[in-house]
Amino acid sequence: MIIAILMGLALGVAFGFAFNFSFPTEYAFYITMGLLAALDSLFGAARSHLEGKYNNLIFISGFLMNAVLAGALTYLGDLLGVPLYYAAILVFGGRLFNNLAVMRRVIIDKYIRKKSEGHDE
Amino acid sequence: MRVRIIAFFAIGICIGFSIIAQAKSTDGMNLFVSRKTLSDLELSIANEGAEIDNIRKRTEEAAFKLNEYERIMADADAGLQESLLSELSVYKALTASTALRGPGVRVVLSDSAEDIPPWADINAFIVHDTDILRIVSDLSKGGAEAIAINGHRIYSDSTIYCNGYTVRVNDVPEARPFVIEAIGDPARLSAAMIGPNSYGVLLREYYGLVFLVQVEPDVTLPARPDKSIVFRYAQHAETK
Numbered sequence: 590m591i592i593a594i595l596m597g598l599a600l601g602v603a604f605g606f607a608f609n610f611s612f613p614t615e616y617a618f619y620i621t622m623g624l625l626a627a628l629d630s631l632f633g634a635a636r637s638h639l640e641g642k643y644n645n646l647i648f649i650s651g652f653l654m655n656a657v658l659a660g661a662l663t664y665l666g667d668l669l670g671v672p673l674y675y676a677a678i679l680v681f682g683g684r685l686f687n688n689l690a691v692m693r694r695v696i697i698d699k700y701i702r703k704k705s706e707g708h709d710e
Numbered sequence: 711m712r713v714r715i716i717a718f719f720a721i722g723i724c725i726g727f728s729i730i731a732q733a734k735s736t737d738g739m740n741l742f743v744s745r746k747t748l749s750d751l752e753l754s755i756a757n758e759g760a761e762i763d764n765i766r767k768r769t770e771e772a773a774f775k776l777n778e779y780e781r782i783m784a785d786a787d788a789g790l791q792e793s794l795l796s797e798l799s800v801y802k803a804l805t806a807s808t809a810l811r812g813p814g815v816r817v818v819l820s821d822s823a824e825d826i827p828p829w830a831d832i833n834a835f836i837v838h839d840t841d842i843l844r845i846v847s848d849l850s851k852g853g854a855e856a857i858a859i860n861g862h863r864i865y866s867d868s869t870i871y872c873n874g875y876t877v878r879v880n881d882v883p884e885a886r887p888f889v890i891e892a893i894g895d896p897a898r899l900s901a902a903m904i905g906p907n908s909y910g911v912l913l914r915e916y917y918g919l920v921f922l923v924q925v926e927p928d929v930t931l932p933a934r935p936d937k938s939i940v941f942r943y944a945q946h947a948e949t950k
Contacts, residue, residue, distance in 0.1 A: 593715045597722020605730025612735050624728050631721055645713055667745055
């Protein structure tokens with residue numbers, strides 16, 4: 590699973606370098622917010638996968654909803670002159686670290702359990 | 711499980727691709743630009759555009775004028791231009807709008823240095839406006855082309871009148887000694903000044919005033935103060 594994510598990322602980066610494509614500057618900020626939302630969803634999915642609670646529908650809908658909300662907040666902030674996108678950055682960033690910590694714990698738990706089982710035998 | 715892996719893979723591709731594309735397009739620039747900054751920039755761009763249009767228009771106008779002048783320069787009768795310029799210099803000299811120099815005389819006129827007897831009329835011992843006017847008139851008769859009193863040029867609307875102990879020349883109070891300078895033929899001018907029946911000699915011999923005449927090879931008369939001449943009543947009689 591993690592191999593699939595890493596391979597996807599590597600292939601995307603390779604595509605990015607291979608094709609000389611760039612987003613229009615007006616939307617660059619929204620793209621960044623969407624990126625953050627996508628990363629958050631990916632980490633959340635990876636975590637739920639490790640915990641065995643993964644659901645395709647939750648993953649896809651969460652990904653879309655997060656991206657839409659982040660974009661909407663950015664747009665609203667733009668209209669009001671207040672940087673509301675901070676909210677999205679803080680929540681997504683915080684959740685990234687949170688998910689990473691949970692994943693780490695789950696993986697270490699698994700590793701320790703495996704080791705102790707081997708020791709018992 | 712398979713759907714899951716495909717989804718992860720696809721999203722991984724999207725994210726990786728987006729990150730690279732974004733990094734390329736922004737180049738590390740600050741992304742968030744507030745609406746106010748945007749509208750300010752739009753306004754200043756519009757202003758600059760208007761300014762550029764303005765300057766372009768002025769450049770065109772200047773080029774057009776330059777063309778016109780060059781055409782006139784090429785066409786114009788050189789003789790006409792020269793005659794206009796020489797006419798202009800004559801008028802400038804006549805209206806005292808320009809400083810003049812040339813040979814001439816310097817006349818110094820001052821109050822009597824003699825002791826005044828108690829019974830005498832003091833007016834007989836001092837310089838009056840009429841004395842200066844007579845001498846100016848005599849200088850003109852002697853062919854003076856330009857005259858100045860204590861540095862005040864005499865021209866068509868000059869004034870010379872008594873003002874207590876001083877004499878106002880062109881409305882400026884001047885005290886003795888009065889230095890009258892004139893440009894013209896020095897011999898004729900000095901003859902007009904010290905000839906047998908001249909007014910200056912009368913002043914010196916009968917009234918005892920100080921009256922000196924010096925021939926000057928080169929006197930310079932200043933221009934009058936800048937003042938526009940306005941004719942409010944006089945009109946050209948020939949104008950139809």
